[in-house]
Amino acid sequence: MLKELFTKNTTKKKKYATIPTEAAKNDVPEGIMTKCPSCKTIMYTKELNKNLKVCLHCGHHFAMNAKERIVSFLDEGSFNEIDENMVSVNPLNFPDYLEKVEKDRQKTKINEAVVTGYGSVNGNNIVVAIMDSTFRMGSMGSVVGEKITRAIEKADEMSVPFIIFTASGGARMQEGVLSLMQMAKTSVALKRFSDNGGLIISIMTHPTTGGVSASFASLGDYNFAEPGALIGFAGRRVIEQSIREELPEDFQTAEFLLKHGQLDAIISRPELIDKITNLLEIHQPGGELEW
Ligand SMILES: [Zn+2]
Numbered sequence: 467m468l469k470e471l472f473t474k475n476t477t478k479k480k481k482y483a484t485i486p487t488e489a490a491k492n493d494v495p496e497g498i499m500t501k502c503p504s505c506k507t508i509m510y511t512k513e514l515n516k517n518l519k520v521c522l523h524c525g526h527h528f529a530m531n532a533k534e535r536i537v538s539f540l541d542e543g544s545f546n547e548i549d550e551n552m553v554s555v556n557p558l559n560f561p562d563y564l565e566k567v568e569k570d571r572q573k574t575k576i577n578e579a580v581v582t583g584y585g586s587v588n589g590n591n592i593v594v595a596i597m598d599s600t601f602r603m604g605s606m607g608s609v610v611g612e613k614i615t616r617a618i619e620k621a622d623e624m625s626v627p628f629i630i631f632t633a634s635g636g637a638r639m640q641e642g643v644l645s646l647m648q649m650a651k652t653s654v655a656l657k658r659f660s661d662n663g664g665l666i667i668s669i670m671t672h673p674t675t676g677g678v679s680a681s682f683a684s685l686g687d688y689n690f691a692e693p694g695a696l697i698g699f700a701g702r703r704v705i706e707q708s709i710r711e712e713l714p715e716d717f718q719t720a721e722f723l724l725k726h727g728q729l730d731a732i733i734s735r736p737e738l739i740d741k742i743t744n745l746l747e748i749h750q751p752g753g754e755l756e757w
Contacts, residue, residue, distance in 0.1 A: 502526050504694075518735040527692045527735060529672060531574065532581040532598040535631055539739065540594070545585035548620060549613050553577050557608070560640040570601045578609045579634070582617035584624065587739060590746040593621035595630045599673070603635035606678055610638070611648025614682060618655040618664075627665035627746055628656075632683040636676015649681035656685050665749050667742065669733070670697050670720070688730050688745065691720035697728075 500511045504526035514521070518538055519528040530538070536545050553571075556563045571577055579601040584593045595617045597604045614630070621628035637645035656666055668686030670679070672695040680699050683689075691697060698718035706713055716722045723729045733741050747753045 500528075502528075520735050525693065525734065527672065527694060529599055529633070530735075531600050532576060532596040535596045536581070536583075536585075536594075538735075539631075540585040540587060541589065545583050545594075547581060547583040549582060549616055550577060552609050552613055554607055554609050554641075556640070557644055558640065558642050563640040566640075567602065574598060574601045576601060578613065579604045579606070580610045580613050582613045582620075584620060584626070587629075587746060588743040590743060590750075591624065591626045592746065593617050593624065593626055593628050595628075597631060597633045597678070599633040599635070602638060604633045604678075605635050605638035606645055606648050606676075607638035607641040608644050608648065611645075611651050614648075614652050615655045618652070618659050622659045622662055622664055625664075627667060627749065628659060629667045629669065629742070630682060630686070631669045631671055632674040632678055633671045634674055634676065634678035634683075636678060646677060649677045652682040653685060656682060660687070665746075667745065669738070670695055670729075672696050675699065675701075684728075689728070690731050690733050691723065691729050693720060693732050693734050695720040697723055 498511060499508050500514050501508045502521040502524060505521060505524035507521065507523045509522055514528065519530055519534065520526070521528070554564070554567050576598060579599075580595055580597045582593070582595045584591065586592065595614050597610070617630075618628055637648070639645070660666060666686045667688045668683050668690065670683050670689070670691040672692065674683050674691075674695065674697045676699060679697055683697075696718055697720060702713055702718060714722070720729060720732050724732055731741075
């Protein structure tokens with residue numbers, strides 16, 4: 467009897483206390499519910515999407531892909547995509563590059579990290595370029611640079627404003643210097659367009675970094691950002707190491723850049739259409755500002 471008592475426990479499966487990992491704590495059934503990474507509130511994905519992917523509790527702006535942006539920003543049915551079939555080659559024979567691009571193409575159903583085209587916002591014709599951070603982290607290779615350049619030239623040809631939504635991890639390393647050259651190419655195209663009287667509006671979304679922040683993202687007549695967006699050239703740690711100083715907590719956020727004169731305004735998504743419409747209209751003959 468006594469013996470049994472002692473053996474009983476050993477045959478029983480050991481019970482371990484489970485400590486949820488950070489990842490598990492954030493694990494919310496995908497699809498139906500979404501957890502806000504900022505305030506941790508769990509909400510219906512449907513409601514969140516209805517609210518332009520802005521958290522209903524704290525206003526956190528969730529990333530929007532190019533397609534969602536087109537639907538939410540442009541007049542219904544007005545968008546005509548251009549250069550949609552332009553695809554990357556592998557100029558440096560970088561290992562697995564084309565396979566990675568192909569994988570992202572399958573995943574995102576777009577051919578590159580930027581979607582360009584023309585359409586209208588409240589009846590105002592524009593050309594728009596929308597970067598998509600879900601495709602190769604929105605990195606800028608030759609195709610991204612070329613598509614943006616062509617979009618700027620299209621705006622010039624149509625004599626309509628050019629609006630760009632940026633979201634990028636920077637230049638695409640697999641295309642080496644060819645990626646970096648896109649900074650110069652897009653900048654020259656913007657300068658030409660500007661000299662011809664074209665209006666350029668840049669809206670930086672989270673994250674806009676590296677060569678993209680250092681070229682077309684910052685070259686608008688108006689440079690705006692979404693709340694909380696990370697915007698910067700080099701990463702925080704790299705800067706801290708090179709200047710040997712600790713950087714402020716909000717460094718490289720849209721709010722910090724606005725305070726320091728690098729941005730013209732921060733515009734939240736729900737007010738974006740109205741503000742941009744107003745801007746587009748004041749740049750028409752006889753327009754008036756109602757900011
Ligand atoms: Zn929130």
